Amino acid sequence: MTTIEALREAALVAKAWPYEEARKLLKRYPDGPGAKGIIFETGYGPSGLPHLGTFQEVARTLMVRHALSEMVDWPTRLIAFSDDMDGMRKIPPNVPHQDMMHEHLDQPLSKVPDPFGCGHKSYADHNNALLRQFLDAFGFDYEFMASSDCYGSGRFDETLKLVLERYDAIMDVMLPTLREERRLTYSPVLPISPITGKVLQVPVTVVDAQAGLIRYTDPASNEAVEQSALGGGAKLQWKVDWALRWVALGVDYEMSGKDLIDSVVQSSKIARILGGRPPEGFNYEMFLDENGEKISKSKGNGLTIEQWLTYAPQESLAFYIYREPRKAKQLSFGIIPKAVDEYHQFLAQYPDQPWDKRLGNPVHHVHRGEIPPARMPLNFALLLNLVAVASSDDKELLWGFVRRYAPDASPATHPELDALIGHALAYFRDFVKDSLQRRAPTETEAAALRALDARLAALGPDADPEAIQSEVYEVGKSAGFENLRDWFKALYETLLGTSQGPRMGSFIALYGIDNSRKLIAQALKA
Numbered sequence: 001m002t003t004i005e006a007l008r009e010a011a012l013v014a015k016a017w018p019y020e021e022a023r024k025l026l027k028r029y030p031d032g033p034g035a036k037g038i039i040f041e042t043g044y045g046p047s048g049l050p051h052l053g054t055f056q057e058v059a060r061t062l063m064v065r066h067a068l069s070e071m072v073d074w075p076t077r078l079i080a081f082s083d084d085m086d087g088m089r090k091i092p093p094n095v096p097h098q099d100m101m102h103e104h105l106d107q108p109l110s111k112v113p114d115p116f117g118c119g120h121k122s123y124a125d126h127n128n129a130l131l132r133q134f135l136d137a138f139g140f141d142y143e144f145m146a147s148s149d150c151y152g153s154g155r156f157d158e159t160l161k162l163v164l165e166r167y168d169a170i171m172d173v174m175l176p177t178l179r180e181e182r183r184l185t186y187s188p189v190l191p192i193s194p195i196t197g198k199v200l201q202v203p204v205t206v207v208d209a210q211a212g213l214i215r216y217t218d219p220a221s222n223e224a225v226e227q228s229a230l231g232g233g234a235k236l237q238w239k240v241d242w243a244l245r246w247v248a249l250g251v252d253y254e255m256s257g258k259d260l261i262d263s264v265v266q267s268s269k270i271a272r273i274l275g276g277r278p279p280e281g282f283n284y285e286m287f288l289d290e291n292g293e294k295i296s297k298s299k300g301n302g303l304t305i306e307q308w309l310t311y312a313p314q315e316s317l318a319f320y321i322y323r324e325p326r327k328a329k330q331l332s333f334g335i336i337p338k339a340v341d342e343y344h345q346f347l348a349q350y351p352d353q354p355w356d357k358r359l360g361n362p363v364h365h366v367h368r369g370e371i372p373p374a375r376m377p378l379n380f381a382l383l384l385n386l387v388a389v390a391s392s393d394d395k396e397l398l399w400g401f402v403r404r405y406a407p408d409a410s411p412a413t414h415p416e417l418d419a420l421i422g423h424a425l426a427y428f429r430d431f432v433k434d435s436l437q438r439r440a441p442t443e444t445e446a447a448a449l450r451a452l453d454a455r456l457a458a459l460g461p462d463a464d465p466e467a468i469q470s471e472v473y474e475v476g477k478s479a480g481f482e483n484l485r486d487w488f489k490a491l492y493e494t495l496l497g498t499s500q501g502p503r504m505g506s507f508i509a510l511y512g513i514d515n516s517r518k519l520i521a522q523a524l525k526a
Helices: 003-011 017-028 052-071 098-102 123-137 147-152 157-165 167-177 238-249 258-273 305-311 314-322 333-352 362-366 380-390 395-405 415-435 443-459 465-478 484-496 504-511 513-525
Strands: 038-044 076-082 143-146 189-191 205-208 213-217 224-228 234-236
Touching: 003 052, 017 052, 038 052, 038 238, 052 076, 052 123, 052 305, 052 314, 052 362, 076 123, 123 143, 123 305, 143 147, 147 234, 147 238, 157 167, 157 234, 157 238, 167 238, 167 258, 189 213, 234 238, 238 258, 305 314, 305 333, 305 415, 314 333, 314 362, 333 362, 333 380, 333 415, 380 395, 380 415, 380 484, 380 504, 395 415, 395 504, 443 465, 443 484, 443 513, 465 484, 465 504, 484 513, 504 513
Parallel strands: 038 076, 076 143
Antiparallel strands: 189 234, 205 213, 213 224
């Protein structure tokens, strides 16, 4: 059996969630999708700066797409869709020129000027460019589409005519879901005012479905207006708009957040009214900020992609996004070090795993089957502790410690480690430095530290991490601590200034026995 055959056989029965999702598409097209292939879609509203909640949907959808490619040789496409025709209903607090932005309330995001002055045509273009920049940096294969282009070019016109033709049936789906006062003004079609350029939330009468003509009362003039809904003259309420996209673009798969479960139900009914078939998909749990609140673009309470990449490599971001999509997870700066180290742990395990285990290993999906070698000689947590005790942001100085621990490593041979040192310096500076506070040891702890100092002196400067770790254990066992956790906590708090820390054998080997003995001496003087 060839490697490709073995992979395909394992993929067809793999239990990892991307394969479970891909199997939905095998059932959708038991005889294959034909020349059309499978169309995946992800949706994004550029009403605020892109954060990881928007990025993750593209990343996870591509994981499903890759899983499908390991099962069958079907053509596939991913459409990354921006709803930039949505009216700007409120101003995000984290954008400049708030007064100017308020002047453009209710206008399509594609018509709101760029407050950042970056030369983009609009606020939506600015946010879309940021999202595409990061998607491109990850090497994602996608086709970008904007709502303004699809409506304005007439691409949606034929399906929009169906919406007008079947207007009453769509209203029958939507009205029961609305509050009584909202029912009085609700319309699936939102005209774009030719005078103010605003997206109008007004009742609409269909005059001629095939011609695309609608009538409404302009709230500014209180006069009746008759205009075409085609060619960008209107857009749809988003649940109807979602169904329109599915039908017009032939979407086969789209995932969404758990908060949109009811919307998926309603949009699916409307897609069927329009003669289409709703896509497959699943509902993932939402990311939460450090206070346990849902991340929101308008609040700006989530990490941006750029922020994560300041403090950690991009592989760790994709790794964190892959894991447990149906579980609500915190998305804050505090989870970054653990995500980095867990990524490298799984990467190291991959080569020795059989196919069934490999396909359940997150790194298989992070790297879309092309797994880089595991070459990281020390972890992020250890680097953070090294930066703390070295009290320096000099990268070359830190490399001096690293070479003692890993003699064959250098910036040239291990660029990924060099980058991680840079990330550790940034993370320590912004999140760790001001929180460190070493305390004086108790009498019991001081006696144990003196005993450890003596054992380290006897080991000599070239002792390996395992030998050092063994001596640390022996001191803890004989020093009268109720359990070894108390001993290690004492080491962290008196030597490093934190309640949690690295494997001490590895840390002492990295920092050096002589330097570590100096740390002990400083603690004993406290």
